[in-house]
Amino acid sequence: MFIYHTIAEVRRYVREARSIGQSIGLVPTMGYLHEGHLELVRQAKKRCDKVIVSIFVNPTQFGPGEDLERYPRDLDRDARLSEGVGADVIFNPPVAEMYPAGYCTYVDVERITEHLCGQARPGHFRGVATVVTKLFNIVRPDVAFFGQKDAQQALVINRMVADLDMDLEVVTVTTVREPDGLAMSSRNVYLEPEQRRAALALSRSLRRAEEVFQAGERDAARIRQLVIDMIKKEALLEIDYVEIYSHPELEPIDQIEGPALLALAVKTGRARLIDNTVLR
Amino acid sequence: MFIYHTIAEVRRYVREARSIGQSIGLVPTMGYLHEGHLELVRQAKKRCDKVIVSIFVNPTQFGPGEDLERYPRDLDRDARLSEGVGADVIFNPPVAEMYPAGYCTYVDVERITEHLCGQARPGHFRGVATVVTKLFNIVRPDVAFFGQKDAQQALVINRMVADLDMDLEVVTVTTVREPDGLAMSSRNVYLEPEQRRAALALSRSLRRAEEVFQAGERDAARIRQLVIDMIKKEALLEIDYVEIYSHPELEPIDQIEGPALLALAVKTGRARLIDNTVLR
Structure with missing residues (x-):
């Protein structure tokens, strides 16, 4: 498994895989992987020749006073777990690789972001839609995988993909729970x-x-x-x-x-x- | 030359061209082509195997009271002129093909849209960035061509392409003028x-x-x-x-x-x- 920190490295990997006719699956995550994420990777591996797991704690989807700073991070553990379920690449860019100085472009999905977490966390889905657009453009996956636990996020991504004519399939995977019912997070x-x-x-x-x-x-x-x-x-x-x-x-x-x-x-x-x- | 009205037709054309290793140039326009547009097509033809000219009077970039309704349209003339300078495809979708019912996703480029036409025409560049993103996702061009006459638009597109990691080159072509100096429009x-x-x-x-x-x-x-x-x-x-x-x-x-x-x-x-x- 490869761990890449730059957009150029991922692009090169994807280009080579495509040149020999391989399909690409993308599992966007913020890392600190749990069984829910691993299930996304397993589903991706079933559908695609190569699976890229992005691990990026995306600052634009956190509001003021939220848990951006203390969000749990452990790349070594994430790498071990991803490799165990068949991931081919981890894409773990630093913030400056994704949002260099002067960055100023955002993707807004309206209406379906007005309620629920969109209301409780203003700007959250703008950050999500923006980073996912970037990841889609970097990886150009055939299929991207999201968890149903983040139900509104999955709907926002589906809406965005349809509206912006993104040429890929979005798969939403059932929430994975602890044995006592708690949704993995x-x-x-x-x-x-x-x-x-x-x-x-x-x-x-x-x-x-x-x-x-x-x-x-x-x-x-x-x-x-x-x-x-x-x-x-x-x-x-x-x-x-x-x-x-x-x-x-x-x-x-x-x-x-x-x-x-x-x-x-x-x-x-x-x-x-x-x-x-x-x-x- | 082909004239397509649906996204599916353009995608099929592009896929076939790509499958035999051909490069794709895109010239986004609102039609009623003049010598400035034709120069974009010529430049595109020099750089790319296939040139697609989109002709779409994009409603989301017009404000209330602007000239959306009376904006000049003449597809027959545009087709003749495009073919004359080597265009391979005209993509001329109806509004409902680009913005079907329920459409709600927009691309915002901030800061550089605050002045000039961005200030004079609120929402204009949001409409431009959105429709260009859609056209890029539909055509997936290697190179896209814009005129320097719309200087701020060219800067907005360049900024958006860089920020959202769109994998294509943007070429800005010098303004073409009438013999007496008036910029073509x-x-x-x-x-x-x-x-x-x-x-x-x-x-x-x-x-x-x-x-x-x-x-x-x-x-x-x-x-x-x-x-x-x-x-x-x-x-x-x-x-x-x-x-x-x-x-x-x-x-x-x-x-x-x-x-x-x-x-x-x-x-x-x-x-x-x-x-x-x-x-x-």
Whole structure:
């Protein structure tokens, strides 16, 4: 496996692979890989000849006061784990390689970024769309892989790819969970043991919402309230949002008629956790 | 020569050309081609095996009250002229092919779009950057050609290509002028004979500014005032802006030390005309 820190090196690798007819899969990450990321790499390896994992803690998607500085980083561990599941290249650029002095271009996906994490983290999806556009232009992958845990991000990327006529396929991979239901996240490392236990209310409330939906409940407000009530029972959790929108348009709904995204964000201690399910 | 109206057709053409090792040049235009456009096509043909001319009056780069509806269009004439200078493909999509229902993604180049036409036409360069990104993703050209007449546009495209890591070369081609000095523009068709005569003050004042610059004048305010005074002598002209900025950064300057863009925009009747020169 190769570890590249410059755009030129990755481009050279991709050009050579393409010249012998190989397909390229891209797994964009911020590193500190967990089983969710590794599943993306495995899926990529099934679909593509060569798999490039980008590891870049992207400053433009962090707001003021967020956890950019303390976001966990461990390239050696990430390299070992990536290689173990078949990655061919890690692309780990320094910030100045991605955003050199004078940088001033950004990609904005409107409307579907107005709610949920887009509202809670202004500018977040602008940073995501921008860095993903750059990664797509650097790697020119045939297929790119994203996790369903970041449901709104996956929708934003899909919208951007369609709108800007990017010639690649986006695959969204099911959220990987700990055995007790907690969605895998690099930020789980922030959790103290009691917070970790309290955080199980996230997946538990989503499972309960799925049950009542399957039992016939279609009233979005009632399902939302059920989730809020379950999370509020945990004193260590502070709700950022619990919302239901149409999927994939992310439009407000009262009655669930088509697929609907039930998404939530919760703070506990230093961690902000998100999780979601699509009711259909 | 082929005329395509869908993205799928252009992509198929490009894929086949690439598969036999041919290079692709792109000349993005809004049609109603003049000698300036044709020079872009000639330059493209010199550099690339296949030349694609896009003809698309892009609604997202027009502001409210601008000339989107009456912008001149004549595809038959454009096809004849393009073929005459060696174009291989015209890409002429309908608006719904480029901006289907639900479209919501835009590319923003900041800072260098704050002045000049960016200030006079809010949102204009957002529309330009967005449609050019789309055209680049559709055609994936090796080289794209733009005219120096739209100096700020050329700088915005160059900045965007660098910032977003677009893997192509941008060539800026010298402004083509009528024998009397008027810069070629599709909008010259709006000019009544007296306006056409008055409009010569644009290129005349730029030539005069070049002379005093070459004679040693480095004070930006004095050069600017000289141009303003010459244009104001023409009662039919209304100045939109006359400005001098550093080139290519477009930062305000008092003394001209490095290259500087002297750019102007003037209204006369229904037409808004722009012209510029780089003092170096």
